[in-house]
Amino acid sequence: MNTMEFDFGMVGLGVMGRNLLLNIADHGFSVVGLDLDPQKAAALEAEADKGKAVKGTTSIQEFVSSLQKPRALMLLVPAGKAVDAAIASLVPHLEPGDIIIDGGNSYFPDTNRRIVELEAKNLHFFGMGISGGEKGARFGPSMMPGGNRQAYERLRPVFEAVAAKVDGEPCVAYLGNGSAGNYVKMVHNGIEYGIMQLIAETYDLLKRGLGRSDEEIQRIFEEWNGSEVHSFLVEITAQILKKTDELTGQKLVNLISDWAKQKGTGKWTSQNAMDLQVPLPTVDIAVTMRDMSAYKEERVLAAQSLAIPSNPTESSENWYVLEEQLRNAFYFAMLTTYAQGLVQLRVASATYDYELDLQEVAKIWRGGCIIRAACLEDIRQAFATNPALPNLLLDPTIGQELLKRQEDMRTVVKLAIDRGIPVPALMTSLAYFDAYRSETLPTNLIQAQRDYFGAHTYERTDQPGIFHTQWD
Template identity: 75%
Template sequence: MKDLQYEFGMVGLGVMGRNLMLNIADHDFSVIGLDLDPEKAAAVESEAGESKAVRGTTSAEEFVRALRKPRALLLLVPAGKPVDAVIASLVPLLEPGDIVIDGGNSYFPDTDRRVVELAEKGIHFFGMGISGGEKGARFGPSMMPGGNREAYERLRPVFEAIAAKVNGEPCVTYLGNGSAGNYVKMVHNGIEYGVMQLISEAYDFMKRGAGLSDEELQRVFQDWNQSELQSFLIEITGAILNQKDEVTGQYLVSVISDVARSKGTGKWTSQNAMDLQVPVPSIDMAVLMRDMSKYKEERVEAAKALPNNTLQEPINESRQELVDQVRNAFYFAMLATYAQGLAQLKVASEAYDYGLQLQDVAKIWRGGCIIRAACLTDIRAAYERKPTLPNLLLDPKIGEDLLERQGDLRHVLKMAIDRGIPMPVFMASLTYFDAYRTETLPTNLIQAQRDYFGAHTYERIDQPGTFHTQWN
């Protein structure tokens, strides 16, 4: 076994790295793992049982020596300085033509820097987003690689084998140059923020506004997962709402703190969208609401000082009618959130020369990843019909779906406003839709104001050029 040339290498044998190694071995590729912790190196061999295709080591020299050339090794270590530290330790042992892949949620400018630094040594660097969590890593994730197209051919057989499959198609493809993979994963996570917040807002409205019981809410989300809303996040919401707490006997979700954490990828999506001047209000608002959740003590004080006396306003609809309205509202807002993220990807692809094909992005998001959803089949079809589509809202089928459901979204929001129930991502999604389809926005007045106080000039609609007025 010491002389076996391993097809693939894994650096970092935590839960994700270990599961990916076992996944690779299941598909008849030999794989060697490197970790400084001897217990982790030994554990992966133990989990593999009698398989001779899996090996763990704590020696970087042994690890590199055992890989077949050109070497392909995937780093699964925390983003930031740890990635640079691992690269620095391995590069002296590597040779031109070898491929280093970062499988963490690295910020895309860091990936661009590493691509340049390693290219100077003849080494290919890939940033690859991986989505699907622990289970996905073991049985089939969605993977988003970006880097050198020719070098990708060395990786493709392994990646296509271990990826999730939808109708026989692997949920992985070459996405584009440089940091394209990390960028697509960043926007994936931004959309994830938006959809998770939408689910929580729908849950809150039906629970506090309409008075649905925990059992009724569980059935709602289970039913929704059999509809056009079918998705991983809706599926797990139904399971979460059914979980009882072993300590109190209550439903577990009712004893979980409402102070939400985040790792920053949603914020990165919003920040870069602002840099590119791409509006993504649903994602922005989802990030903001996680920030709002952290002000727990102030919210408790405000709830006493500024009581909500409108919650008990009667709702005239039947329970089923109300649930159907919320379902349509959710579908509208979810599509609008995807549209914003994909519009950002289109602009970013042009700005950063990624060469993204959005139909491919939709294809690999259909399985394995956290935002996988039935609607991605229609989204993929929209970009196949028109690859240059500037915004998903302009696709005839998507547009028709939104127009059919907008009435229910407006009605649900009116009921929420009347009862003081915040639904900011639903509202932002509707505002995005209404603003995008408004031929003349009132920003002409803003242009006039800027010229008035700062002589910033403006453009006219009846003749070319820039103009300034002495307003007084």
């Protein structure tokens, strides 16, 4: 084992790194892992199936020298300084043509910087988003690599073997130049924020707005997962709502704090969308609501002093109608959230020269990743039919799905307003739809206001040119 050349290397043998490396070994590749913690290096070999070529080490020199050339090695360490430190420790031992892959959630400008720095040393650097969590890493994630197209051929056999499969097709593809992979994963996470917020609001409407029991809500999400809203996030919601706390016998979800944490990828998505002037309201409000959740003490005080409307219980005759309307509203909002994220990818691709193929993006999101959903096949088909599609809302099939559900969406939003239940992501998704299909918007008045107080000028609808008016 010590003298053989390994196909693939992994730096960082935490749960994700170890699981992904074992996945690669299961598909017939020889693998070596590096971690400065001897216990993690030993755990890698202990968990490997007998007969598999799997080695763990704490020696950088041994790790690098045991890889076949050109070397392919991945970093699965925390984003930021840890990535730069790992690269700095590896580079003195590498040779021209070797490939380093960053498999963490690195911010895409950092990836751009690292590509330039390593190109100067004749080394290839890939930023690759990986989605699917611990289980996905072990049994088949969705992977989003970006970097040098020719160098990707060294990686392709490994990645296609270990990725999740949908209809026999691997959920991995070369996405584009530079930091394309990290950028696509960033937007993936932004969409994830949006859909999670939509599910939470739907749950809140069922629980506080309509007084449904925990058992009824769990049944609803479980049934919905067999419908057009089938997705990983709906599926795990049904499982979460079923879980009973071993200590108290209560539903565990009711004992979990409502202060939601975040690691920053949703914020990055929103910030960059604003830089690109791409409207991303559902993701924006999802980030905002996680921020709002941190104001727990103030919310407790406000709940005591700012009374909410009474919540009458729906009659059993109306209930099944409302359940269907809620499902339609959620599906409507989920589709518009994907639409917003894919517009951001289209604009970013043109701005940063990524050369993204949005059909490929939708294709590799269909399996393995956190935002996988049945509707992604329709989204893939939309871009296959029209690669230049500017917005999913303009696809005839998806447009009709939205039109069929818009009245139910409006009914649900009105219900939430009447009950005093905050559903900003649902509301914002509807507002995005209404704004996008509005031939005229009231921003003509905003242009006049800007010209009034700041002489910022405006354009006219009846003649070309730039104009300024002395309004007073």
